[in-house]
Amino acid sequence: MSQIKLLEPDLSFIREMKANGGEDLKKCFQCATCSVVCNVSPDERPFPRKEMLWSQWGLKDRLLGDPDVWLCHQCHDCTKYCPRGARPGDVLGALQRMSVLRYGVPAAVARMVNEPKYLPLVFGIPVVILLVFMAASGTLGIPQGEIIYRKFIPQWPVVDVIFPLTAIWALICSALGVRNMWRELVKQGPQIRKEYSYSPLEWVTVYVGGTIMDILKHQFFKLCETNRSRYTAHFNIVWGFILLAITTACVAAGVYVFGEQTPYALTNPIKWIGNLGAVILIVGSIIAIRNRLVQGEAAGKATYFEWLFLWVVLATGMSGLLTELLRLANIPYVAYPMYFVHLVCVWFLFAYLPFSKFAHMLYRTTAMVYAKYIGRQLSKGVDISVPAPAGGH
Structure with a gap:
């Protein structure tokens, strides 16, 4: 029974x-x-x-x-x-x-990020942190001479302390969130059978690696039919972030390993990768926002949870690109504040990654790995007969 x-x-x-x-x-x-x-x-x-x-x-x-x-x-x-x-x-x-x-862990931060009434606070935190470090460094004023952003926001201690600590915070909170999700999946899911056993190498190459390849190729977004522009927007945003991450890693290696300080010449390939990443991130964000504004509820009900993420992503890309253009145009009284805005947006994105819409990167990936692990995947090559859309819906 x-x-x-x-x-x-x-x-x-x-x-x-x-x-x-x-x-x-x-x-x-x-x-x-x-x-x-x-x-x-x-x-x-x-x-x-x-x-x-x-x-x-x-x-x-x-x-x-x-x-x-x-x-x-x-x-x-x-x-x-x-x-x-x-x-x-x-x-x-x-x-x-x-x-x-x-x-989300800590839960209080997750609630704060997702409540509109706390918006001034969640933006105020990075603003205050940056201003305190700048005041301690004596760089609150607009520097004279050539526009070099580290004269305004010093590499040490501001960039070298704040952002590595922010990355560590985001990694720890992300790991705790994924752990909590995995426990729920195992608790509510099917009993793990012996044939699901795996070696560490198999886990990384087959389950995690296979899932990441599906994500990079947008394997499942391609199957969606109603809102195909969503695929275009998401593809651009994902690859924009990837190219910008590559740029950041290259710049960090240049500064800390080879002693090459920024700014780099426009002919530098690292600059090309960064500019390309910024442009496609901006394009993807604009497409996503336009879909929400033009298609309305046909693109899904837009909530604060989604709007906040989209606008911050767009602001991050725009402020980063404008920071470069304003430096080249030699407009210091706009360039330096724009750089400040850019760093606030970058800090916001990554410090709150485990608690915002950005967290779908963690949890969808985890769900896809779990589904692949227990053999729950889409059956390929199956033709589906689709009825006509319901009138008015």
């Missing part, structure tokens, strides 16, 4: 889901159209139908330990074809935000 499980609905969880963008979840009549039209959903126990049912019941623990919440790529094919207007994509988007709050 199978074991009987007691369902414990959480009504406060349902209210929280509605407040986070999933207010239409009660419209779902379980017709399963959403699971049929989704090209990313696996054949076995497909999403998002079961997530809609669990959401209606308020099964918090089951949902927050469900990898399928993160396998959803928010393309909104399901929302377009839903005959009831239940907007499954928005429900899963709400669950993703709530998962970030659930996994």
Whole structure:
């Protein structure tokens, strides 16, 4: 006889889901159209139908330990074809935000980053930190002569202390969040069988490495049909960050290993990589923001959680590019403040990475690794018959 499980609905969880963008979840009549039209959903126990049912019941623990919440790529094919207007994509988007709050450590920082009333505080923290270090270094004024940014914000102690410590903070918080998520996945998921055993090399090459390759190629974004420009935007943003990370690593090596100080000449290949990364990051951000503004709810309900991330990404790319252009134009009274703004945005992005929309990089990757690990993957080569879109939805 199978074991009987007691369902414990959480009504406060349902209210929280509605407040986070999933207010239409009660419209779902379980017709399963959403699971049929989704090209990313696996054949076995497909999403998002079961997530809609669990959401209606308020099964918090089951949902927050469900990898399928993160396998959803928010393309909104399901929302377009839903005959009831239940907007499954928005429900899963709400669950993703709530998962970030659930996994985030420390929880107080996660709540602070995701509450609009704390926006002045979350930006004020890096501003105050930079100003205190600049005051201690005696560099609060606009320097005279050639524009060299380290005269305004010194390499030591500002850049060499603040940003490595910020990176360590982000790494520790990210690791704790991923650990919390993995525990939930194992707790709520299928029992791990012996055939799932692996060697460390296999884990890195097959599961983690294979997942990262899928992400870099945007393997699953390509399968989305309704909002194809989302693929373009996301691809540009991801590769913009990658190129800028390569640039940062090269500059750090130049400064600390080879003793080559910035600024570099425009003919330097490192400068080319950085400028290309900045441009495609800006382009991707603008496409993503335009989709939200022009398509409205067809692109998914835009929440504070998403808007904050998109605008900060755009501000980071724009301020970085303007910092270079203003230096070349020799406009110090604008260039130096712009550099300050750029560093605030960079600090914001990475210090709050485990608590913002940026955290989807961590948790979707973890969910995809877990799905690959237990053999839960999309069946390739399956033709799906898609019904006509529901009128008005």
